[in-house]
Amino acid sequence: MGPEVAVALAVVGWFVSPHITKLMEVARSCASSKYKLPRGMRKKLLKLAEDLGDIKDFLDDPAIMGGSVNDRTWVNRLWSLKDAIHDAEEILDLFESHILEAEAAKNLKKRSGGGGGSASSSGRKSAYSWWIFTTNTSGPSLNQLKEVLKNLGELRERMRELCENPTTRSAVLSPLCRAPLGPEPVREKKLFFGYAVEYEQLVSMLGDGNCKDKKVISLIGHGGMGKTELARQAYRHVRGKFDRPIWVPAYGKNAQFDLLAEIWKSAVGEKSVQEMNISSLQDKLRAQLASQRCLLVLDDVWRDEKDINESERRNALRCFTDFVGVGSRIVMTTRSRICSTKLGAQETIFLNGIKPEEMMLLLNDTANISADGTIGIQGVLKLKGSPSAAIEIGEKLKARRAGCGPEGRGGILENIECHIAGVVASHLASYDHLPPHLQRCFALCSIFPDGWRFEPEKLSKMWMALGFVEEKGMEDVARGYFQELVDRSLFELEQSKGGGDKHNRYVIHEHIHRMIRDASSKNCISISRASTADRTSIPPRVRHLSVTSGCLDQLSEYSIGLGNLRTLIVLKDDGDDDGIAAIDKDILQQFKGVRVLDLTETAITGLPASIGKLKHLRYLGLPSTVSSDLGDQVTKLVFLQTLSVGQEDKGKKRECITNISGIGRLVKLRESIEFQVMRGSEKEGHGLWELAGMKSLGKTLSIKGLEAVASKEEAKQARLDNKCSVKVLKLQWGAPDARHGEPVARSSAAADPAPAVAVLQGLQPHRYLHELRIARYPGETSPTWLSGLEKLTRLYLKNCRKLKALPALGQLPCLELLEIKELCVVARIDGGFCGGGAFPKLKKIVLDDMKELVAWNDNDMPKVAFPLLRDVSIADCPLLSSLSGLGRCTGPIHLRVKGCPHITPDTLPAAFRNGVSTCKFH
Known part of the structure; x- marks a missing residue:
């Protein structure tokens, strides 16, 4: 699968998303607004919602979008349709923003005493909203809306015509496939370089004859990391210790019958299963394999997005393990942690690449050259530990070993990263197997530099701002998307020196990063000093851009493309520790459609004056150098969801938000x-x-x-x-x-x-x-x-300090922690505290600095209370003399007492005296 197909997959994934549904909802909402709209505009908005619905129904047809897209005309039409829908989104954004501004103006007028419920007041409000939509040059016009409707209609009809063409349909629906790999090792064991520890570990797991368990072992690693070859080498080494070694190419074998059929073919050697059903196939396998010690290798297991197939695949393995003998083993090779988890692996071996010296040996051996230092360590490091990359470079060196110029061996060694297309292409399969919503999220990562340390929360909020995430429960859904990419091994955890979850950063393997750059090249680009030499414009279909600060001023020379951008991330130049200190307001306002603006790597001290003109902005990232007084411009960003300051500088961020006057205009804020x-x-x-x-x-x-x-x-x-x-x-x-x-x-x-x-x-x-x-x-x-x-x-x-009694909290069904400090006039805790309940989930209670508290007694308390309470801390209650209320607790209590001179072991309930509960006096 080449980059062109990957680019096509990216645009298909965009349509199979909640994006169009959300736009339909916005169009209907604007049409039903209580504010007066220009004549004909309400009708056009409803027509836009209807047309978007027709397009969604058309593209939701599995026969239209269910396969890979290899037809160039079809792909170009998809991109054109995507552009037209972006135009619709722009105009709907403007409608919604001006309605929000009208609402804010109405509320301000009402609070200042100028508004009321009279007919004249209502008329004034309608007149104001009419003015918003007819005189504001940045607002949407009826002509703009008509143009959007015209473009959408024409593109929809062209795509219908294209789909009705039988030749096109067969091209559109041609499937992607992968060639199955057999069990025989490619290289002799003595020439198998690297993974010595992992190899011995796997052989030990497979060959332990004393272990009677039936064990599932997974080998996890990126494409090109040598999973299959390691499994082959171990398979050859231990196969003689098993009654029945079985090798199954598992790619695409997700249904229960398909997987069992592959096991049958490999185990028995019979190819035909046409007259069998699942039941008869199970019976035949049971007859052949019952009580035999079997080794089953499932090579190239992929995550299936259909839950029913995942369930069937688990059933097939469960069936296999039920009738094979003790000591049997299942080994799977996979790229995804989630496959290992879903199929119940008890042992996991991660293949993260072989060592540089082993890469050197593998390269030299493949190229059939001596280890003469020709292949330097820096070149080896560019291969990122991938045995497949080493073999690919080695084969090219071998083919050109007579050359010495740019087209010979020297040229390959100087540009190693340009000669591993095969390895990069293998990663496109990982992208292809992502569900569409994850494809579009992962593609955004391509605009960050190689080796970028991603913060999950920050990236998730960018996805939210760009409309990549469903509206309901947005934060949880976005975090789930990120975790799904981690489970598929596309992000790798890099723990910082600080330790702890809050310091977690994730990285993308360099070869995978190059793959997503190829796959998203129509939509996402990066501009740096190294890439600007031949660039005269930004292609109009690019929506997401990162630019180094040294090239930011040059963007004004690109007359095409800036207004179409949805994402702008300004990065430091290599070797620049401080970042740019000011941004030209004239440049910034050219990014009129931007949703995500990240200036975190700059050193600006205040918001650019033109920031308020970015009407569509939803995510704003600022550096820690910025002043905590953001000024009035920020309240014009009515769609703003996220305000990020520094590397999540929570103190500075809190100060910035607190200082915003009129923050109520930011009705979309999710902070x-x-x-x-x-x-x-x-x-x-x-x-x-x-x-x-x-x-x-x-x-x-x-x-x-x-x-x-x-x-x-x-x-x-x-x-x-x-x-x-x-x-x-x-x-x-x-x-x-x-x-x-x-x-x-x-x-x-x-x-x-x-x-x-x-x-x-x-x-x-x-x-x-x-x-x-x-x-x-x-x-x-x-x-x-x-x-x-x-x-x-x-x-x-x-x-x-004036609260006379504790509130009645006993009926709260989920309360686990209650902390009460400095309630200076509360004298007693009794049955009123329970309020007829028994604190069913309370685990810990703290009483601190209650100067007038005399007793926690059992008057009117339930006979059995606090069933889960285990931790009680009481401090600085100088008058407290009774804790009889704790006698109603059903479980052992760990009590800590400090600064309560009248509480002694003799005054505690019986549970403390007989050893059921414990007390520690400080």
């Missing part, structure tokens, strides 16, 4: 944010109402300065109940005194507990919240909604 409520003249742009429309906020929402909120009605404007993606909510009043940690009263709300109670009641979140933290709350009672948080697993109450 965790810290929101500082302000009061008086400072409140404009920092009132709770800014949060109202931000329904997509990320994992953590922290709201500080709640003493500035005057009423329940104002609190409810935050609409915390509609932020279902928020899993962690932090609510904080006051500001700590630098000396004593006391809350500083900045308004009457901080001193008077009554408004605070109403405010907290108005901050009711959605009921699926996982974690809640409340700090410095000055109210005397808990909110009624607290007992309804059915998914809450962690609750922290800190410095709520």
